[in-house]
Amino acid sequence: MKDRPLEVSGLTKVYRKSLGMKSFTAVSSISFNLNPGEIMGFLGPNGAGKTTTIKCMLGLLKPSGGSVSLWGLRPASSRVRSRIGYVPENPDYEDSFTPMEFLAMFASMRGLDAGKPGMNALLDRVGLNGWGTTRIRNFSKGMRQRLSLALALQSKPDMLIMDEPTGGLDPIARKEFRDIILEERARGASIFLSSHLLSEVETVCDRAVILFRGRNVREGSLVDLLTREDSYLVSHIPPGGAAGAMIEETVSGPALQARIDSIRAAGNSIIEVRQDIRSLEEVFLSATGGNP
Amino acid sequence: MMRTVFTFAGMTLRSLLRRRTIYGISIVIMLALFGIGQIPSFGVEGESTFILDFGLFGLELGALLLAIGLASNIYPRDREQKTAMPLLAVPLSRGQYLIGRFLGAALVQAAALLVSCIGLMLILVIHGHAVPGDLIPATALLIIEGWFLLAVVFFFSFWTSPPLNAPMTLLLFIVSQMSVVQFVSLYPQAPGLMRTLRLILPHMDVFRIKDPIAHGMGIPDVYFLLAGLYGLAYMAFMLSVALAVFRTRDLK
Amino acid sequence: MKLFPIILPAALLTVCMSLGCRGADYDIAEVASTDYLGLDEELDREHPQEGDLQETSSTNPYPFYDSSFLCVNPNPPGEELMEEVESSGVCLHDAGERNHGTGWFFNQPWAATFIWSKIVRDTVILLVLAAVVFLVSDRTLSQRRRR
Numbered sequence: 071m072k073d074r075p076l077e078v079s080g081l082t083k084v085y086r087k088s089l090g091m092k093s094f095t096a097v098s099s100i101s102f103n104l105n106p107g108e109i110m111g112f113l114g115p116n117g118a119g120k121t122t123t124i125k126c127m128l129g130l131l132k133p134s135g136g137s138v139s140l141w142g143l144r145p146a147s148s149r150v151r152s153r154i155g156y157v158p159e160n161p162d163y164e165d166s167f168t169p170m171e172f173l174a175m176f177a178s179m180r181g182l183d184a185g186k187p188g189m190n191a192l193l194d195r196v197g198l199n200g201w202g203t204t205r206i207r208n209f210s211k212g213m214r215q216r217l218s219l220a221l222a223l224q225s226k227p228d229m230l231i232m233d234e235p236t237g238g239l240d241p242i243a244r245k246e247f248r249d250i251i252l253e254e255r256a257r258g259a260s261i262f263l264s265s266h267l268l269s270e271v272e273t274v275c276d277r278a279v280i281l282f283r284g285r286n287v288r289e290g291s292l293v294d295l296l297t298r299e300d301s302y303l304v305s306h307i308p309p310g311g312a313a314g315a316m317i318e319e320t321v322s323g324p325a326l327q328a329r330i331d332s333i334r335a336a337g338n339s340i341i342e343v344r345q346d347i348r349s350l351e352e353v354f355l356s357a358t359g360g361n362p
Numbered sequence: 363m364m365r366t367v368f369t370f371a372g373m374t375l376r377s378l379l380r381r382r383t384i385y386g387i388s389i390v391i392m393l394a395l396f397g398i399g400q401i402p403s404f405g406v407e408g409e410s411t412f413i414l415d416f417g418l419f420g421l422e423l424g425a426l427l428l429a430i431g432l433a434s435n436i437y438p439r440d441r442e443q444k445t446a447m448p449l450l451a452v453p454l455s456r457g458q459y460l461i462g463r464f465l466g467a468a469l470v471q472a473a474a475l476l477v478s479c480i481g482l483m484l485i486l487v488i489h490g491h492a493v494p495g496d497l498i499p500a501t502a503l504l505i506i507e508g509w510f511l512l513a514v515v516f517f518f519s520f521w522t523s524p525p526l527n528a529p530m531t532l533l534l535f536i537v538s539q540m541s542v543v544q545f546v547s548l549y550p551q552a553p554g555l556m557r558t559l560r561l562i563l564p565h566m567d568v569f570r571i572k573d574p575i576a577h578g579m580g581i582p583d584v585y586f587l588l589a590g591l592y593g594l595a596y597m598a599f600m601l602s603v604a605l606a607v608f609r610t611r612d613l614k
Numbered sequence: 615m616k617l618f619p620i621i622l623p624a625a626l627l628t629v630c631m632s633l634g635c636r637g638a639d640y641d642i643a644e645v646a647s648t649d650y651l652g653l654d655e656e657l658d659r660e661h662p663q664e665g666d667l668q669e670t671s672s673t674n675p676y677p678f679y680d681s682s683f684l685c686v687n688p689n690p691p692g693e694e695l696m697e698e699v700e701s702s703g704v705c706l707h708d709a710g711e712r713n714h715g716t717g718w719f720f721n722q723p724w725a726a727t728f729i730w731s732k733i734v735r736d737t738v739i740l741l742v743l744a745a746v747v748f749l750v751s752d753r754t755l756s757q758r759r760r761r
Binding site for chain 1: 363365366369370372373376377380381443444445447448450451452453454455610612613614
């Protein structure tokens, strides 16, 4: 589909070693799509292949197999680059420059208006107000991440690709980033978010892909991923019992009707029957076997 | 597209000027000019010839050293410090990155050589000698030679490390000065192979104008034009090959 | 595959430059006509005998030479110097003129106008090759990304 911001199909990346050393498969036949206006979480333990996948999406690495297309176009084409914003992992910039200089240069390179009020507003939005004329060499890691977010947002991109944007940030900063992500989604942007922070993904994402050792082991909407298949939570109270005496039990799908009948036969009042939900951490650990 | 390239070239120019590299280059230029200015104290006959000969040789050598000093570490540094990624991911294509970096470095190199040329002129004037009319076009030709060497350094920088880049560029500079006979004599057992290799290498003797200028021989303007175009064409060829190599590189 | 971007342009350049192999060579001593190099022999024949200093040919093959700039020896050599020159067997030639001792000076592209057309030809070859390499690498990149 040409209007789909991102389509990854059978993507494989093999790093070939020289001098007789073994090659290493970083990513093996992974496939997923990002729909317009969606926030997708990209999860995986260290070394799973997340950054490799993102770099293939941006045209920084050549895939060994499969394909990546953004709005039906090849990565790194000029039309694609003008529509995306990228927040790299551990960003770094020429440290002799100031944020205002960088914003001005990026605006000029993108053909945008490089007016000072706009740049000040952008720095204010990412929490760097007052730091516009300080050289980047004096910035902390968190401040550099804020700058990279400002650079990514500058062109009001149709898609944001964020590689662990909140790693190493304090909780307040992480909340600010999450708020910005939600604002961008409300503006209509699609967001591809790679993160280690499961709580963050659970809060903002609509869909998630879990990568393990270069393979796609889980994919789907967050609701589907978190819902235990064919497992229900039945809440009931014994006759004459107070609310505090509520009993919750997990019942499998085939046995659900029989259990409900038996609870009623015992005179208990059924308060609620719902699908059993697990945490994203449980999903992640079960998908990766709890191993890196 | 050109606006993007020029903006990035300006960024490169500012970056190079803010690094300590430019201070080292300035000191070397001043020391060289000071050394050339001492020639009259040796009481040599034809001191203007000596001043021009050494001065133009210094300019040519300066072009080579500037090319290596400015460009050998640009891309490796960007790659290792990961400053290349935010640039190449979004605002710049690889071609724009290469041309922008090249233009910025070329401007610094040209400015340094022009300043050196002005210094040489001042030395001639101070010691009461006429400034040859060909000195300016000769400097322009040496600037073009410097740009060609800069393109060679960029080409090497995409597939070698900085410590290997400098000797390879120097080797290319030296062997390209040799005539075919001299080059074949390096390995006379395979004259055909050596001749073929020499054909691929640039003809740096096209830029050899120091001798006639130092000895007061006029060079036709059309020669400066032809030699300049040759240098620019070879520079363009080296940049296209550098870009072809850069496009195959993964940014890990 | 990684060496392809280097090998292809090198191969193309070799092929193109090899067309008229000797003609692409700027080694003046190799490709110059006998008329050009024969000047050395002519000047050798006119070489002054011992004790008989003669003027060498006044025909200057380099009409753009202007000796007014030179200050090496603005005055004619004095008698003492002339005797020393004659007894040592050293010969004098007009300044700025090609002779048996200055072949290295004049065997350079700036002096050999017949080489200039080859410079133009190689310039054109290089520009065409630059365009070819650029287009081939661009197309290769597009095809790789479409896979």
